[in-house]
Amino acid sequence: MSEQTPYEKLGITEAASFEEIQEAKNRLSQEYRDDVKVVESIEAAYDAIIMERLRMRQEGRIKVPDRIRFPDRKVEVPPSLPSLSLNNSPPWLQRFIDTPSSKELVWPTGIFLGLALLAGFSSDQSSLLPLLLALGVFTNLYFLNRKENKFGRALLITLVGLLLGVGLGMGIAQLLQGSNLIGGTHQSLISIVVFFVFWLSSSFLR
Known part of the structure; x- marks a missing residue:
């Protein structure tokens, strides 16, 4: 050798x-x-x-x-940033926040998008808007209640979402009317905002 x-x-x-x-x-x-x-x-x-x-x-x-x-030198691993996962959030927040999969988002997204499109093409005097809002309320109730089987909780979130959507929609409508960007389509715009709030609540709350 x-x-x-x-x-x-x-x-x-x-x-x-x-x-x-x-x-x-x-x-x-x-x-x-x-x-x-x-x-x-x-x-x-x-x-x-x-x-x-x-x-x-x-x-x-x-x-x-x-x-x-330098075989004896230890490779320094840069410290990783803390993850912003839901597991690190407070327990009370975890009870309300949901993390749906893309498959679970398909139906709420499709239904509320369809309702919003119908509302967008409807006039303020149309009798279709109240019916669309009623469908939105029942749809939101259904998706929320399906997650936890707590109807009272789902009803409360739906009512809060409805009030929040109406308030936001009225504020946006007034801003756009002041800018002369829209005409007399307040009810349609408010309905669209309500459906957006319903989509958020039914998808990411429970």
Whole structure:
């Protein structure tokens, strides 16, 4: 074994990567762990190869990874940012907030979008708007009650959503009317805002 080159002692070629050198050294050291002289010869061959690679690195011929150059140095892992998952939120908030899957969002999104489109094409004098709002209320109740089977809770959230939607819709309608951006479509706009609030509550509350 003494006449062999360090690469031949490890059973690798001169084109071997650092990973292959490390793997060969570990494998042979484990295989001949009971023979101290052979293990010392393997360690010497490994050190000779590493020194040669470092010299080649100084000459700019190859790039030596830091973990080879400084095997005792611990790689510092940058601290990860705290996750903003729902699991870290207060328990009272977890009882109200829902995290639906994309599949669970399909039906509420489709229904409330359809109601909003119908309201958008209806005039303020149309008898269709009250019917659409009633459908929105029942739809919101259905989706909320289906999650927890608590009708009283679903009814309360629906009523709060209705009042919030009407208030927001009236405020937006007044702002847009003051800007001369819309004409007499207050009821339709308010209905659309209500449906948007219903979609939020039925999708992300429980």
